[in-house]
Amino acid sequence: MAVLRELVVFPSKCLRGVRSYFLSAPLFQNGFLKLNESVSKDGHALDLEQSDTKKISKAMKSYMERAKIHDNFIKQQLHEYNIGKRHLANMMGKDPEFFTQADVDEAIRYLFPSGLFDPRARPMMKHPDEIYPKRKAAEFDVNGRPYHSLFYTSKPNYYTLMHDLAVKFKQLDRHEDKIISRGIQDQKPTELFLFGSEWIPKQKVENVLLETLTDAQYENLIKTFERFSQHPYSALEKDFIMQFRRQLAAQVEIQQVPELMRDESGRPYMTYNTRRKTSNAAVKVIGQGTGVISINGNDIHFFQREQDKKQIIFPLQFSDMLGKVDVVATVDGCGTSAQSGAIRLGISMCLRSFVNAETIERMRLAGLLSFDPRTRERKKPGQAGAREKFTWKKR
Amino acid sequence: MSLSGVLRKLPSFNAIHCHLNFVGRIARQQPYSMYQPFVKEPTYNIEKLEQLIESGEAKKREFVPVKAARSDQNVSVFHDELTSKFINMVMEKGHKEIATKLVETAYMKIKQMQLAKYYKATTDAERAEIELNPIVIFHKALENCKPVLQLTPIKRGGATYQVPIPITENRARFLAMKWMILESREKERKVHFPERLAYELLDAFNNTGKVVKRKQDLHKQCETNRAYAHYRWG
Numbered sequence: 231m232a233v234l235r236e237l238v239v240f241p242s243k244c245l246r247g248v249r250s251y252f253l254s255a256p257l258f259q260n261g262f263l264k265l266n267e268s269v270s271k272d273g274h275a276l277d278l279e280q281s282d283t284k285k286i287s288k289a290m291k292s293y294m295e296r297a298k299i300h301d302n303f304i305k306q307q308l309h310e311y312n313i314g315k316r317h318l319a320n321m322m323g324k325d326p327e328f329f330t331q332a333d334v335d336e337a338i339r340y341l342f343p344s345g346l347f348d349p350r351a352r353p354m355m356k357h358p359d360e361i362y363p364k365r366k367a368a369e370f371d372v373n374g375r376p377y378h379s380l381f382y383t384s385k386p387n388y389y390t391l392m393h394d395l396a397v398k399f400k401q402l403d404r405h406e407d408k409i410i411s412r413g414i415q416d417q418k419p420t421e422l423f424l425f426g427s428e429w430i431p432k433q434k435v436e437n438v439l440l441e442t443l444t445d446a447q448y449e450n451l452i453k454t455f456e457r458f459s460q461h462p463y464s465a466l467e468k469d470f471i472m473q474f475r476r477q478l479a480a481q482v483e484i485q486q487v488p489e490l491m492r493d494e495s496g497r498p499y500m501t502y503n504t505r506r507k508t509s510n511a512a513v514k515v516i517g518q519g520t521g522v523i524s525i526n527g528n529d530i531h532f533f534q535r536e537q538d539k540k541q542i543i544f545p546l547q548f549s550d551m552l553g554k555v556d557v558v559a560t561v562d563g564c565g566t567s568a569q570s571g572a573i574r575l576g577i578s579m580c581l582r583s584f585v586n587a588e589t590i591e592r593m594r595l596a597g598l599l600s601f602d603p604r605t606r607e608r609k610k611p612g613q614a615g616a617r618e619k620f621t622w623k624k625r
Numbered sequence: 626m627s628l629s630g631v632l633r634k635l636p637s638f639n640a641i642h643c644h645l646n647f648v649g650r651i652a653r654q655q656p657y658s659m660y661q662p663f664v665k666e667p668t669y670n671i672e673k674l675e676q677l678i679e680s681g682e683a684k685k686r687e688f689v690p691v692k693a694a695r696s697d698q699n700v701s702v703f704h705d706e707l708t709s710k711f712i713n714m715v716m717e718k719g720h721k722e723i724a725t726k727l728v729e730t731a732y733m734k735i736k737q738m739q740l741a742k743y744y745k746a747t748t749d750a751e752r753a754e755i756e757l758n759p760i761v762i763f764h765k766a767l768e769n770c771k772p773v774l775q776l777t778p779i780k781r782g783g784a785t786y787q788v789p790i791p792i793t794e795n796r797a798r799f800l801a802m803k804w805m806i807l808e809s810r811e812k813e814r815k816v817h818f819p820e821r822l823a824y825e826l827l828d829a830f831n832n833t834g835k836v837v838k839r840k841q842d843l844h845k846q847c848e849t850n851r852a853y854a855h856y857r858w859g
Contacts, residue, residue, distance in 0.1 A: 426688055478688040535722060537697055544699040548669075567696050575693070595674060595683060597667025597694035603659040 287374025300365065307358040314355055331357065366440050387439040388447060395454050398470065402463045409463075423468050424459055427475040435474070482591055485599070487582045490517070500580040506572040507605055509564035513576025517584060519556030521546075525573065526560055538570035545578040545598050549585050571602060660692055667694045670706070705760050707767065707798075714802050727819050732759035734823035756830070766829035770801035770836045774847040779856050788856045789847035801836070808835045 286294075318337045319326035334355050344352040369386070370376040380386040380393075430438075432448040443451075458464060459471055490498040498517040505511065523542065525532040533539050546552040557577055561569045578598040582590050593599050607616035614620050665686055668674045677683045697709050708728065716724035739757050746752045756762055775796070776787040792800075809822040828834025 425685070480687045481690055482687070536725075537721070540699040540701050540704075541696055543701070544694070547700050548671075571693075571696055591683075591687070592674060592678075595667070595677065595686060595691055596669040597691050597698075598669075600667070600691055600693040602693035605659070 286372050287370075289370060289374040290368070290372050293368055293370075297368070304358055304362065307362070311355070311358060318355075364440065385439075385441045385443070385447075387441050388443060388451070391439065392451065392454065395458055398467055399458055399461065402461050402466065405463055405466065406461075423465060423472070424475065426480075427472075427477050429455060430474055430476050434476075438473075482587070482594060485582075487590065490583045498584075500583045502576045502579040504572050504576045504579065504601070506575065506602055507564045507568035509561060509568040509572050511559055511561040511569065511572035511576050513573055513580055514558045515577060515580035515584070516556040516558065517554075519554065521553035522556045524556075524558050526562075533566055533570055535566055538566050541567075541570040541574045542577070544574055545581055545593065548596060548598060549578075549581050549589050549593060551581055551584060555581070555584065574598070575601065661690075664690050664692050667691050667698070669694050669698050669700065671700060707764060708760065710798075711763075711767075711802055711805075715806060727822070730819035731822040731826065732763070734820055735759040735762055735826060738823065738827065759826075762830045763826055766826045767798065767801050767805070769829050769832050770804060770840055771797040772800055772840050772843050773797070774844060775800070776843070776846060776850065779853075781856050786853040786856055787846070787850050788853045789850050790857055801840075804836045804839050805829070808839075 315329055315334060316326040318334055318341075319329040321341065322333070322337050324333065338353055338355055342353040346352050369378060369381055376382070378386040378390075380389045383389045429452050432443060432445070435448060435451065436442055455471065455474060458467070464471065488500065490500055493499055493516075497519075499514055501512065501514045503510070503512045523530045525542070530539050530542055533542070542557075543552065546555070546557075557573075559573045559576060561573055563569075575598075578593055581593070582599070585593075590599070609615055612620075668677050674683075677686075697713075698704075712721065712724045712728050715727055736757065736759050739755055739759075739762075743752055743755050743757060746755065756765075772792055774789045775792045777790050778785045779788045780786075805822070805825055809818055809825050811821070813821070825834055825836055829836050
């Protein structure tokens, strides 16, 4: 009877054991962003070497060999880096004790001038931590047993995260049930805290998890997060979600609005050089004007087509500055549409300095402050044109 | 499954579905498109922009780049989105000036004809009924020409059936414009395109004429083929 009872109890005990370990794993307690620190536990893994030399599995042995080689290599690199730093400090006539990375970069730039375009191709001297990728600490004990229950998925951190998400989802569901059973239903969808941020890209997720992910895995993760954040009570897990989101800058803030300049007579003005297709335009918008428009020395009738004239007037009319500023523009190259388009962008960009922030945002939404990148599409070999094919009949 | 799980089954499914669509759109990006797929279309019309700001949608777009406005878009009082679409459909081989001139001449003809009617009318009540704005006439005429159903060939058991299906707003507008242009282009001596277009538009405005008849014919055909409607599914 006792045996039977034990048999019954065992599976549940076993499961509970796994579960409790799972939750008490350092990964869960410290949050995911601290994973990088696990590298520093290398030493702890190596201590085992001295204490227990009898029963070491092959996996552990080979790991320790690799870890030792890597450790020595990093040590060597660090040593060389420090010596190099001292040399540089002496060469530059500075105190080696207070020689920072910024000083190193400056010294390298001065002592090894390079004409190479790509910054990554130029000579540099960085701390070994920055150059050599971090490695995971040992994931198994001396007997070769993995610490992590998801070790054999080969991506334990990724799958832990997914599992964690599922657990949190269920918790939120339970919370919602509780709220509903109490008869409170005034919870609004919490889209608010996600506003103005986006999911971190795959590269960053990989850095956090210390594992390489496939595109499908990343997509799956983001999809799960998306669903999780749409839960009506997802605000409870705000901190957790925000670890995987990054703030976006508002589009208006990306473009700095320059200050107005003054000419000899004290009139404010602003200039902007721009292009569209292959035409170039230099536009000057002068304040305190009467609405005089001059294009290449002519007035607005420089353009014969009505559409082009309307393009010139568009930003002025939109921002309500028609008749309040003068426009002087020179333009060349390409056709009239491209020329008027270039001048339109030039005028809009100059007008930003004359109007308030609200109008600037309205102009942006109207597509006046965007550069038009569309150009003629090239002809393809084996085709009659960019998209058109030659006439071809099978028989 | 918990209660809330059941409750949220439908919307969450929709969310996944939407997301899948979104991902698919990235994968099926237009080749050689100069804009990234997430870039929004410009809202240059001031009334629409006002709506955008009021609805709070503009606040969300703060973080999204916007495409540059096209060269035929502006805030002139004469600008009409539907008309510029129509001009593009009248246009042949990129001669936009000619197309614009043709459509504008047609508008002028409409204005002349309506004014003639207006001056002929004796009472104020009669005069109030006459629409003088050619753009309003054009909009109403196109609205009268838009079909609500169309026929599509579907193969079932070796035979092809013409199956009536509902039509999208875009397609309906396209068909109305196409028919309008085709009817106006019919060769007849000494009556040029703008004049014929003016007549057709006025006819369609009064819910008569060839284009409206074409629409009714299509509807009739759909009506006769209504027995096949279920072939649309399965």
